Amino acid sequence: MEPQLNQEVIATAAAHDGPIETDAVIVGAGPVGLFQVFELGLLEIKAHVIDSLAYPGGQPVELYPDKPIYDIPAVPVCTGQELTDALLKQIEPFGATFHLGQEVTTVEKQDDGRFFVETSKGRQFLTKTIFIAAG
């Protein structure tokens, strides 16, 4: 399933020359990174999510999309792909921007307390917070 991307934010980011200035960057679009989008969304914070894979989902999608999972609270059984689809549906309202197919290669704390983040595709961020959900 394709992630529900906020096209307006993507267009703005693509047209941006310098670093994208943001409140939150999440490294990793596995289950933990996706649910972090939800938690930040409750605080009205929009996140940029970066993953080296070309699609969200992390291990459940990459390693076992069809295997049944039995230990999700309130969900008797679902597959890795179904878990990811449900998480993507759950975070739809929060307008996260996904930067997929690129690895985070640099994280440097700046003098002003923000973090400079750069990916293998040269996309740069200046973020007030960074959440490492890299598995």
Ligand SMILES: Cc1cc2nc3c(=O)[nH]c(=O)nc-3n(C[C@H](O)[C@H](O)[C@H](O)COP(=O)(O)OP(=O)(O)OC[C@H]3O[C@@H](n4cnc5c(N)ncnc54)[C@H](O)[C@@H]3O)c2cc1C
């Ligand atoms: C075969 C198998 C079966 C499993 N079955 C179950 C089960 O039934 N129930 C259960 O509870 N758990 C199961 N697990 C474990 C479960 O998949 C993990 O606990 C879970 O995926 C962890 O989620 P996560 O979001 O922390 O990390 P991950 O799913 O590992 O996602 C991390 C993401 O971060 C990305 N990333 C890492 N470094 C960078 C970087 N520098 N830049 C950009 N992106 C980066 C990776 O590409 C990845 O997509 C299973 C694991 C395996 C391998």
